[in-house]
Amino acid sequence: MQKNTLEGKAKTKNGIKRLCFCAVCILLEVIFIVSMITRLNEYAEIVNLLTRLLGTILVLALYASDQTSSMKMPWIILILIFPIMGCVISADWFKWWHTEDAQTV
Numbered sequence: 101m102q103k104n105t106l107e108g109k110a111k112t113k114n115g116i117k118r119l120c121f122c123a124v125c126i127l128l129e130v131i132f133i134v135s136m137i138t139r140l141n142e143y144a145e146i147v148n149l150l151t152r153l154l155g156t157i158l159v160l161a162l163y164a165s166d167q168t169s170s171m172k173m174p175w176i177i178l179i180l181i182f183p184i185m186g187c188v189i190s191a192d193w194f195k196w197w198h199t200e201d202a203q204t205v
Contacts (some may be wrong), residue, residue: 108167118203122185125182125184125185125188125189126182126185128184128185129182129184129185132184134162145184151183151184151187152183154189155179155180155183155186158179158186158187158190159176159179159180162175162176162190163176175190178190
C-alpha cells in the first residue's frame with residue numbers, strides 16, 4: 101500500500117500553509133506590541149483599547165452563538181490572548197461557519 105497518497109500530500113501542504121500563517125500572525129503580534137512600546141507611546145492606549153474592545157465584541161458574539169462550548173473555548177482563549185491574530189482568524193472562521201457549505205458538513 102502506498103503511503104504517499106494525494107490526500108496525505110494535500111494535508112501536508114495545508115498544514116504547512118497553516119503553520120506559516122500562524123507564524124506570520126504571531127510575528128505580527130510581536131511587532132505590533134514592540135511598536136506600541138517603542139513608537140506609539142502617544143497612541144498606545146487608544147490602539148490597545150480598540151483592539152481589546154474588538155476582541156471583547158468577538159468573544160461575546162462567539163459566546164452567544166449556537167455552538168458547543170468545546171468549539172467556543174479555544175477561540176475565546178485565542179482571541180483573549182492574541183487579540184489581533186485571534187480577531188483575524190476568528191473573522192475568517194465565522195465567515196466560513198455561516199456559509200451553506202459548512203452547514204452541510
